[in-house]
Amino acid sequence: MLSFFGIELMQQVKPLKFRIDDALSNEQLHTNFRSAMSYLIKKRRNQFPDKEDLKNSRNTSSSIRSNSLAKLPELLIKLEENLEKNNIKVHWAETDEEANNIIYQILKEANAKTVVKGKSMVTEEIELNEFLDNKGIEILETDLGEFLVQLANEKPSHIVMPAIHKSRKEISRVFADHFPEFPYTENVDLITQQARKILRDRFRLADAGISGVNFAVAETGTLCLVENEGNGRMCTTAPPLHIAVTGIEKVVENLSDVPTLLNILTKSATGQEITTYFNMISSPRKNDEKDGPLSMHVVLLDNGRSKIHQNHDMQETLKCIRCGTCINHCPVYTQLGGHAYGTVYPGPIGITLEPQQKGITELGDLTSLCTLCGACGEVCPVQIPLPRLINKLRSETIEGDYMEQFIEGVRSKRKPIESFIWQIWKYIYSHSLLYSIFIKIATTFSFLSPKKIGKWSRYRVTPKPSRHSLKDLARQAGIKNE
């Protein structure tokens, strides 16, 4: 149990269908997400006034990421060599459990009891907080949004804006409940200043800091972190021990790759020209230096990534730089919010990545949280063909074949009745005589078709076969063989 500040962690997981119902009937949630998404979409658009520039920038960024993936094994070896040369210890973790244990061992050996953490989705992915908490290590989120989410005993609902689902009033309440020593306020500046006061000594006295990584540069053995608040710099600079956790795909080959990616990342993520801080760490404190961590570790996490890398049709999933812009532009996410997905990564990238990591049996249904509108693919800064990947994955849930070697549960969502109906459909549509008879029946008896088709027609007009087939209508209009 997370016990500091009186937080107790309880997660109740309802089936997807009910989570969707809950999300759709929550007006407050709707308002919060709709306004937040419009805001982010607009801010991003303002950063890309020139279509041609955006196109070039996306092309270059996409190439950089493809290059990383094409050379992934050699780049990881080079990264490890250069990090070790810089006195940063490297650990490889194949699974989330292994990563957690490695981190725990490092903390234990350093006798670290209190940890401050910078925002990191990969540590959410391995559920590091829960793991360390169970081992009696206090781990505190320090990004304001993450801190609020942790206080409220919830999970982030967006990968860049974790507390986006909460209104100012809700946040004020959470704050007042945990810190009665401060007066209740709904003033954002005041809440921010209270958080500053609360966390300052925590940074100063923490035994260790944990962070994620935005880009790991193989050429120089450098870890790059992007942030606005300064908590990331605090976590990676003040405590005597710094542990960075990163997915193996985050490596880039050269330092010269970084400016392009940084530029498109911040513009896509929050519509900023650049974030307040870009922090490039290449070494722990050297003998002649006065501050910085005394020792540094990097955990390279696989957790399913190497299998995605093997899967040629889905490999581009790994190009992702976690900017969240696909999420911001997704109509399904805007309706549901992040929590309904029940996964660490929501939205288009979430429904692409998560079923590949955790298997289709558990998460295959997520692929239906897509309207196939294509917006995610159009905005992705590294040109991941998300609509195509989602579609591919969706079909794998029913009728895949070779992907079995890479993804668990291929075909596990196949329903015999549904398949049977489609088989008949296919048979009729591929036999012209049968097709003519079928059309004749459908047009003649269209008045017999049901007025309601369950929930589907609750908000939609029920479709009804026309009295005349398209073929007839075309003939009447004088169109022949076109």
Place this chain on the structure above:
Amino acid sequence: MSRSKEIILERLKSKIHDANQVDDISINTLNGWSKEEMIQKLSEKLKLSKAETFILPTTKMIDWLNEELPKRGIKNILSGNDIAKEISQSLTNKTKLIKYDNSYESFSEKLFNEIDASITRTVGAIAASGSVVLHPTSDEPRLMSLVPDIHIALVYEDHIYETFDQIISTQNWSENLPTNALLISGPSKTADIEQVLAYGVHGPKELIVLILTS
């Protein structure tokens, strides 16, 4: 080699299909801004992210400090030895000069609780994004630009670059990166509560950039 490393690398290498075709990675072009344009762009962009900028001749810096620091209620200022040498003689007694002269462990309490402002040099600035670039040293450690409420950064006009690319290649960073390199573009900020911008979360509440001309 650890077992996990072996497994991961084996899988990555055993890719069944060929690597993706990689296009040429194009290099961003420069606009060729003049010195004046650079100063103007840098200053505009910094102001957009709520940093204050002042353009003044290097010789007038001390006057600026003597006038502005007391006005802003800054009673003490943290500086490295190099800057201290330059200003300690001329700084009025309204502002006390403090040095980061100990390791963090023995200095942290003072650093977090007693310092009003810090003043650091930079290795340059980036006009296009409005960023000051720091390579902290033992004289000006990493936390100097993060912990105090106010950070004053000195940028010489000759060290302003157009883009991040340009400073990396001109200064040959890939051969000599410091332990920590930083791009700072404004005071610390957040928009985590209802997308309302609030400044001074965990880092400095104010960033003041002095662009020094010859």
